[in-house]
Every structure is written in structure tokens, then in C-alpha cells.
Amino acid sequence: MERTKISVIQLFSLMFIFELGTSVVVSYGVDAGKAAWLAILLGMCGGIILFFIYYFLYRQYPTIPFTTYVRKILGRYVGWIIGLLYCLYFLYIAARNVRDLGDLLVSSTLEETPLFAVIVPLVLVVCYVICLGTEVLGRTAEVFIVILLLFGITxxxxxxxxxxxxxxxxxxxxxxxWGPIFSTVFPTLIAYPFGQMLVFTMLLPSLNRPTFTKKVWLSALICSGVILAWTTSLNIAVLGMDVAERSTFPTLATVGKVNLFDFIERLDAIVVFTLLITIFFKASILLHCTILGITDLFKLENGKRVVFLLGGILIFLSMAMASNYSEQREEGGYVLDYYLNLPLLIVIPLCMLIILMVKNHFKKKVN
Structure with missing residues (x-):
């Protein structure tokens, strides 16, 4: 993709919306019971630790994306394979998010609409925005973060x-x-969504003021973590623990309880539009970074050539990954946590950190 620059505010907007993603609507952290809000805050603290790992790696190579410096740290061939695995992971997570939005719309507002008819237009719009470039995506996020905040306040x-x-x-x-809290925090809440911020190491070379990376990343992480903890506690306070645990989309059920004077009701649209905005940006960021990674790994002259190809794969994955929402959530439990999130978001970056520190130590000795 063309070399473009994004501002500090645009990066914050992208990170903040990315963090909210589906977490603000689905049953997030409820496995910890009534202390779900505490589990989310602890998960946020774990996400801050992961941030320092990602940030250290980025500071060693601030002008190149993650898929480039993973080859410099792990070697040309091993690093190339690992970089491709991350690209496939980003694409898979994008497909899961697109499927979440499709399931919400079909189950809540568009009951007679085929899932395919919901997913295809969304992915086409995502592909179109990606073709316009990183800067356009960032400017769009600047506008929609204001709308999101207004929806939240309302x-x-x-x-x-x-x-x-x-x-x-x-x-x-x-x-x-404390047992259920810690088992929920690690690795589930640490990785999703806080650890998934690793994807931004593909975009950070485009930041016009790199010195603000640390402040922006931490600000977005903490703000989104507090909002997610607040939303979950509000859902439990309104619905009760039993209903919040069983509900597929508890935030939708919470807002659906609003009924003032038999006049102000059916505010479900606020939640639907909120998820539409967050999923649009999260899927766009994930697919965009997948394309950046593929372009880098395969040394393509123009990543735009593979946008719609990967968009088609995204549609296929989102449709084929599960027959219904319950099956998708089950698949996204143990398998996603321990076979994808744990190695890719925690173990491999930590190994890269150790290898890089050892290399730097020996370089200093030689000098």
C-alpha cells in the first residue's frame, strides 16, 4: 500500500474503536461472575504488560512493520513463516468479528434476511475503505468515535x-x-481484546509523530478497558447475573429494557449501530494489516491487487466457520484461547523479546 501518515488522534480513534469491537456487546468476562468488572480490569493490566513487550519490539524497528522485523529477529525463513501465520490469524479474527455482526443483525433486527446478504455488503465496504488507504481509514475513525461516544452517553x-x-x-x-476470576483473566481477557492490539505494530510506521506512540496506545487501552468494565457491570446490575450469563448479547438486552412513559423504548438500534461501527473498523484494521503483511512477505508492488481476493476469503471464512452463533462461541473458547491467542499474542512476542535482548547484549560486549 502507498506510504501514508496518520495523526495521533486518528491512531487513538482506531485503537479505541478496535478495543471495543464485539466486547462491548457480547457476554464479556461474565465467567468471573459478579466480579466480571474486576476481571476485565485485571485483564487490562495484563494487556498493559503485553503492550510493553510489543512497544519494546517496535522501538527497535520503528520504521518497519511487524512482519519485517519478525524476520530480522527470528531469521529469514522462520520469521517468514511466523509472519504468514500472523497474517492468517488477523484474517481469521476479522472473519469472527464479521460473523458476530451478522449473527446480531439476523437475530435482532433482520430476522428474515439471509446471513450472506448481511455479510457481503459489509465486507465490500471494508474493502473499499482499505483501497482508499490508511489515512482515509484514520480520518473516518475520527468522525465515528464521536458518534460512538454519543451513543454510549445516550x-x-x-x-x-x-x-x-x-x-x-x-x-x-x-x-x-478468586479462582474463576484468574481463570477468566488468563489467557481469555488478556488476549481478547487487549493482546490483539499487536495488529497495530503493522500500522505504527505510518504514525506522523512516533514519539506519542506510548501515550496513545496506553490511553486507548485504559479508556477502552474502563468502558468495557463499566458496560459489563451495568449489564449485570440491570439483568441480574443469571440473565447476563445466558444472554447472547447482554448489552442489547440491557438497552432493550428502557421504557419511559410508553414512549421512549426500543432503543436496541443504539446497540446495533454501535456494533456496526466497531466491527466495521475492527474488521477493516485487521484486513488492512493482513494485506500489508501479505504485501511485505510476498514483495508485492501494490497490495490493492489482493484486497478483494482476501475480501472474498473473509466472506467465505465468516460464513463457513460455524453453523450458528452458539457453535462459533464454543469454537472461540478453549481452541482460540490456547491454540491461537496464547502462542501468537503472548509466547512468540515474549520469545522475540528475549532473543532481541540477548542479541543486543552480545552486540554491546563485542563493541
């Missing part, structure tokens, strides 16, 4: 004044102990 306001919030649903605190 939804929270109406939920509170509708007298549906019952704080006692959040008590007793730690009724199931």
Missing part, C-alpha cells in the same frame, strides 16, 4: 433514568472466590 442516560439499575445484583462481591 444509552447510559436512558438506562439510568428508566430505574432498571439494581446495584444489589452486583453483590456479594467475590462470591465465587
Amino acid at each position: 444509552g447510559n442516560f436512558f438506562v439510568f433514568i428508566s430505574s432498571e439499575v439494581h446495584v444489589h445484583n452486583l453483590r456479594p462481591f467475590l462470591e465465587v472466590g
